[in-house]
Amino acid sequence: MITTITQFRLPQPIALDEARRIFLSTAPTYQGVPGLISKCYVLSEDGSTAGGVYLWTSRAAAEAVYTEAWTRFVTDKYGTAPVVTYFDSPVVVDNVAGEITSDR
Template sequence: MITTITTFNLPQAITLDEAREIFKSTAPKYRDVPGLLRKQYVLTPDGKTAGGVYLWKSREDAEAMYTDAWRAFVREKYQTEPSVSYFETPVVVDNVAGQIQLD
């Protein structure tokens, strides 16, 4: 499994309520994305940096998401350039499902 963390510095800070509405508007775009197991939207406490933490089945699945079109979507939506970092994810503890998943 692969975890990616995307971040982007916002041109001006947003509140948690504003972030919730923005994120809710884009969330359906991530339903049924091949290989995407989970996505969490994130916002720093000062409201200046937003992003996402994604869990993927494979690096290939993740790379298929972060295309030029995805980067253009982020630039248009948030007026900033996104950053993407990749991490190997050999073990996931899921307390909601009561499972430990191994890659």
Template structure:
């Protein structure tokens, strides 16, 4: 599994309610996305930084999402280029399904 952490600045003074409304407007585009296990939207009201934490089945699925069109969408929606960092995710604890999910090396 791969976890991608995406960050981008939001407009100064953005509130949690405003960030939530923006995020809710984009959330449907990620439903049923091939290879995406979960996406969590992120917001830091102190720094007005937004983003997402995505868990993918594999790196290829992650890289398929972060193409030029996606970057242009982020730039248009938020007015800034996103920063994307990838992390191997060898173990994930899922308290909803009450299981520990591991990667087979």
């Protein structure tokens, strides 16, 4: 499994209510994405940085989404280009499902 963290510094800080409205407007586009296990939208406490934490089945699945078109969409939506960082996630604890998952 792979975790990615996307971050982008906003041109102007936004309030949590505005972030929630924006995030809810894009959330449906991530439903049913092949290989995407979960996405958590994030906003820094000062409202100046936004992004997401994604859990993927594989790096290939993540790279299939982080295309030039996706980068343009995020840049157009938020006014700044995203930075994507990849992490291996060999073990995941899911307290909602009551499971511990390993990639092997």
